[in-house]
Amino acid sequence: MPKHIVIVGGVAGGATVAAQLRRLNKDIRISIFEKGGQIAYSNCGIPYYIGGIVPDRNSILRDCQDFSDKYDAAIHLYTEVTSIDREKQRISFIDLKDNKEGYEEYDHLILSPGASARIPDIPNLNAGNCFPIRSIQDMDHVHQFIEESSPKTALIAGGGFIGVEMAENLILRGLNVQLLERSKQVMGILDSDMAELMEKEMRDKGISLLFDEELAAVEDGGTTFVMKSGKRTEADLLILSMGIIPNTSLAEQSGLKIGETKGIVANEFMQTNDPLIYVLGDAAETVDPILHKPKQVPLAWPAHRQAYIIANHIAGVPIPYKGTYGTAIVKFFDLAAGMIGHNEKTLKSMETPFKTEVVEAKSHAGYFPGSMPLKIKLHYDPVSRAILGAQTIGKDGADKRIDVIAAAMKGKLTVDDLQEIELAYAPPFSSPKDPVNILGYMASSKNINKE
Structure with a gap:
């Protein structure tokens, strides 16, 4: 295993990959260079602190000294990496507090530059x-x-x-x-x-x-x-x-490949076109596992998974990253909307044939108190029957259903297979045929009638 790992950028990607590296090896040097003043924090918690739902500011921050002590990492805050010398395997940086410049050599370099607000x-x-x-x-x-x-x-x-x-x-x-x-x-x-x-x-x-x-x-x-x-x-x-813009200027200046999505191109092990340099997080371009097109998805789950992939690859355990489906959810007061994969607009823009099933149901048995309207919409390939994307929206149960569909897509189940998924049922939770099952029955019935 290499002796010195340099990480550019903290937050979800850089901080997580540092923790994963230390888990795998107690002896390597880890240095993190972060332009801002925090080593790690939850971007997703920002609106909720402003709204007062999360009252404690510190609860969405990771204490820098605590992180450094726990993972034995040298952390350089308010320090901007200005260039990468790939031939000499070193970065140049400037300390933004005292305007001093310096450089650091690396055996492997990990880029977690994130993205900036548009x-x-x-x-x-x-x-x-x-x-x-x-x-x-x-x-x-x-x-x-x-x-x-x-x-x-x-x-x-x-x-x-x-x-x-x-x-x-x-x-x-x-x-x-x-x-x-x-x-x-x-x-x-x-x-x-x-x-x-x-x-x-x-x-x-x-x-x-x-x-x-x-x-x-x-x-x-x-x-x-x-x-x-x-x-x-x-x-x-x-x-x-x-929206956001991936921070790719350092990579571009260093001759690293920028892809169709304007992200830094990564292979299945999150390596750039320089095998000693990895990339993860908001600035990384990976692959859509549904249509096998380039994809750049600024979400927390991919960043954490990519950190695991990189750390293990550096440690000599090659585990491929299999792409990003883009599973996500958003709430507005009591209403939640979940989504995965492709919507009508993207499927049409890529000239991908698809069929659609829509279920308007109840979150659980209609006679049981508290049942709420729930709508699920699913797109699938009319020939292979592969699920191409889905959306859920409702005041109860939208998260559960999008997660079931996400697991089905990861497991390469077809739309017809949804009718066979044995989901937990009791009146407070669902119906004997869950809305996800009904999607499968509807699609299968249409296919049989067509034949």
Whole structure:
């Protein structure tokens, strides 16, 4: 095993791979270089701290000294890696606190650069009430602004995961919320009929949804927001949640391959085109195991799995990473929407033939108190019968069903196999034929009738 592992970037990817490396070997040197001031934290917890659901800031942070002591890792915070000399196997860096430069040699280098918030190029976004939401620093800025300025209204630009979660949490802080989205729906990862259910819930909670609109300018010191259509709206606070951009500049400068998705290309062991350099997390381009296309998915589960793959490969135990399905879930108050794989839009864009089954059922036996509407939508290949993607939405049971479908897809079950999955039943939990089973029966019945 190599003597010195250098990791660029902390948070989920870098911190986790360091922990996995130490688990496998007690003797190697591990050095982590992190541009920010935290070695590890939960990005996913940021909206919930702002909303007060998670009251303790420290609960979503990992103490740097504790991490260093536990995993015997040299941690360099506020230190930016500026270049990679692949021939000499060393990185150059600058200490951002005292502006001192240095270098560090490596046997293996692991890149976990993450991604940055997408910021539109429009005037006056530097106003004191305009904030991206990506890092702990961003979180602290928003939290401080709310505490000190007591805003009454907020505009959220972007209706993806973070936009929806921030909408909920700003409502919990007592703000009136508008959400601006340049497409025709929230949660572009959902099919439009599924997104409509989320939109209804958001409107029911008082959110004003502005579709087919894009932010063009900020005026009046940051309180007036102008759309490209010419419409204007006012708010005390602007949250930018317009997606992310993989941080690939260091890799590009070093001659590492950038792929179709603008991520750093990784092979099945998470190696770049330089076998001594690995990549993981938000900036990594892997493979979609459904359609075998390049895929870049900024989620926590893939980053943690990739960390395990890299650590074991360095230790001489080659375990291939088999791709990212993109299983995810989002909540808005009591409503949850789960998703995996491909939606109608992506399947059509890739000219992939598919059929669809939709089940509108109850979360458990309808006669048992507390039963809630549940909708499941599933796309599958009409010939191979392989499941291509699925979405669930409801106030109870959406998470359970998307997880069952995720396991089915990982196990290469067909849509017809869903009818045979023996799921736990009692009236408080499900029905004798679970909605997932019904999807299988419906697809199978249509196939038999066609024959």
